[in-house]
Amino acid sequence: MQNNDKHLHEPRIQITKRGREAMPWYKAWGVRAAAIVLALIVCAVIIVFLTGYNPIRVYSEMLKGTFGSSRKIWNTLQKLAMLLCISLAVTPAFKMKFWNIGAEGQTLVGGLAAAACMIYFGETVPGIILFPLMAASCMLAGMIWGIIPAYFKAKFNTNETLFTLMMNYVAMQIVSFCIVFWENPKDSNTVGVINRMTEGGWLPTIFGQKYLLNILIVAVLTVAMYIYLRYSKQGYEISVVGESENTARYVGINVKKVILRTMALSGALCGIAGFLLVSGTDHTINTNTVGGMGFTAIMVSWLAKFNPIVMALTSFLIVFLERGAGEIATTFQLNESVSDILTGIILFFIIGSEFFVQYKINFRKGHKEEKV
């Protein structure tokens, strides 16, 4: 690649995109592993500097927070499933380069639909009708929330980033509004656990595990999404529109239709996530039900390069960091902000490592060629 005649005019460091000559997979994973090790070392330095605790003990507490007991393992899997579900939902949109920052709101309206069904029908309608009804209304609610910005994007080319972001706040306000009607007990400004006695509209416990059904549903969705994106015609259309809208138009893809269809899918999946959160997990609704997962999901999806199977790993990483961080906050009586700092450092290194995987750095040192 390098031209020795021209080296005098070259900058000392040259950065080039790898493009076709991608790094072999083992090297790429080597870089990523090195990044994690480096991140842990930097975190260790900060832990010692800030708190004086032994970093090894801190890390072992983090592991304990995630795997310390069977309850913790189930909680971890549950959290992972919820984050993964929303990540799956945003993936088709991002793959299409539609910047859907509105997963938080789309999930929340899905949850709101679930809560409404539980409150109005939970104790009267039998489960066999109720659950499909709830799933359908949640998907519909999420879908509507996704299609509105998509329609404006397709029709008027509005900025979807701002539009979807704003829709989050609208969703939150609608939830606050509904809480006024549903609050129980009176004067509490909370809905409380819905149908606490009858458990009407609660997703059933299977094999004695209350979160197992959630986890199984998300597992099925993950595989389905993988197949959809990888092997279906629609999945291919999404990739083409994402690469270049003009190319898509040239080959005869109806771009507007793809945008609307993909956002409908994205919103509907968010709706399912809302359903699982309200009916399968919290059994209540408040403005914080989604708790920022709609934004974290974007990172999960990008880190995994939109591969649903890899997303299971990236969401595990995030959940592990969060839960581990929460554990050390309790054990060492640190404010949870410390754990946020650690999570931030680790993510910084992981995202940073992608730079070294994607780009080649050449140092002008002598006349030797630098390979890595």
Added chain:
Amino acid sequence: MMKKIVSLLMVMAMVIASCFALTSCGGGNDTVSEDIKVGFIFLHDENSTYDKNFMDAATAAKEALGLSDEQVLFKTNIPETAECYEAAANLVDAGCDLIFADSFGHEDFIIQAAKEFPDVIFCHATGTKAHTENLPNYYNAFASIYEGRYLVGYAAGMKLNEMIEDGKITAEQAKMGYVGAYPYAEVKSGYTSFFLGARAACPSVTMDVKFTNSWFDIAAEKETANALIADGCVLISQHADSEGAPKACEEAGVPNIAYNLDTREWGPNTALISSKINWQPYFEHIVNAVKDGTEIEQDFCKGLADDVVQTLGLNDKVAAEGTAEKIEEVKAQLIAGEIKVFDTKTFTVDGKTLESYKADVDSDADFTPDTEVVSDGYFHESEMRSAPYFDVDIDGITLK
């Protein structure tokens, strides 16, 4: 008498705790299981004044009882979702014998945990369901903060009297403003007791109340305080905990009465006095009860007599002369029961004396008023359950 018992209990607890601490240092794991372990669940962290009040009390109780770091676990930033149940379950796994949660919305999830773990004691502040759930290991707690509000209201009334005497305002202009959070019983009970305290000192006083519809909104609280001041209110108090109203008062030079914290830092020339709930005695009480296997009140509600309700931050620069002495006097009368805060002789509703009132004490979805709470000439606030249920609109207070 009560104070003596409490301090005796504290000394005993300290001795026992230090014995445990010593044995656990020297011994193996066997002794640790005998140690008491307490878990606390907080909605936010110390950046919220509401949670800070609980956290400070828990830390003070821990020190007073001589508990070690391993015996007291804090879980902060626990939302009012299934996460609260999970936090409680994880505290049980960590070996806690007693778990306390501080936010109203935690209640259902704590009840869920209490049902699943019958060997662990669960206590919950501000909740309403202990007396209807009737679980053997679930307890509610609150404080008769209305006593504290009555006291600081009395201080407000004295300040108004001083302003009238100095010719700054006429007796008719003695109007106070109150920045409320929500039009809920807890808030209504608070501002009504504050108003009744003020009127006990200054008979011509009236009050305007405005709600911000948020527990914590600095901008809205400031704006609301300014609107009340513009409306002719010459003294402001508030339910919410932010610095919004105190700062607005400082800018406008209007006396302010705060809740849960000493606001002299924000309003050196206007902060008059505050009232607060002191949770330390309750924490010590429940830890000792679990240790000794004694019964905990299903609905704990104590006040001035037990130092659970306190006044703080009396600012001599702002308060009328003799406020400290007078407040001590009224406090003694309240403790002795000579003054009842909600004495039906002292207020009217639509021009009539309140002879009978049914409050919604047993929470249900339809908010059915279920319990007679007026008898012997006063409204029995926080006696049927710990959380407040006084939600009557009395004459003299105008809701804006």
